[in-house]
Amino acid sequence: MTEVAPSYFLVLAALLFSIGVVGALTRRNAIVIFMFIELMLNAVNLVFVTFSRMWGNLDGQVLVFFVLVVAAAEAVVGLAIILLITRRRESANVDDAHLLRW
Amino acid sequence: MTIGTLVFGVAFIVALGSAIAMLFARNAVHVALFLVAAQVALALTFLLQGAFFVAAVQIIIYAGAIMVLFLFVVMLLGVDRSEALVEPLPFQRPLALGLGALLAAGILYLAVAGIDAASTITGDGSGALLALNRDPGNVLALARVLFSRYLLPFEATSALLVAAIVGVMVLARRVGSISAVAPRISPAEEREVA
Incomplete structure (x- = not known):
């Protein structure tokens, strides 16, 4: 187990999630928007794994699945x-x- | 500086750098490849925190299967389609950037300030997780949690997967008279209609 504090991992997850939001809002290609959504889900997975480490149990890692x-x-x-x-x-x-837009 | 800090630094830089590169890459294939790089870097951070099985699954399923699916669709639709630079909404890009920065500031504040308050409740679980990883092993301990406490959600995901499979089969089915039901619309024709 690393000695890097959990907050550093959470900072990384926060930055990745924000980049995903900005990308999903600004890009025009539907597939690229989907890729940014995958990036956001990945950032959330990192948060789950980090919390699993903080609590010392495996529930967070199960939620990743x-x-x-x-x-x-x-x-x-x-x-x-x-x-x-x-x-x-x-x-x-x-x-x-x-076509459905007002 | 220990090896763990070094690995975390590399993973941090690679993940953040490829995520930012995703924003600026014009070609959809390049976006997909940068996303794979970010996901491999994230798998490194999972490994660092003792989530060995999750890291392996991340690489096999996310960076492997799902990204292959994405690349397949990009190739099927043609890679040469450049994104339109016309903006139907003015100021959308700067506005999205500003709101994204605001969101980042908000979550970062929570992550840095709230984590101290949280860790007084949780303590440092690294030791407990290390013991779990050592005694029954990561995979076995994970299976015990998944197939006991989370058995019902696990079964529900199987229903979700079946629903997704059926949905995709219905969507992808080529009915012989699809062109009669819904004729092909080109953007120019659509503008005329509107």
């Missing part, structure tokens, strides 16, 4: 939807799909 499963399901369904949209309108740009 659930995050992983949800991330996998979300990626599969989301990518299928993106594929369908792209097949229909030949662009993965999220601004092109605005």
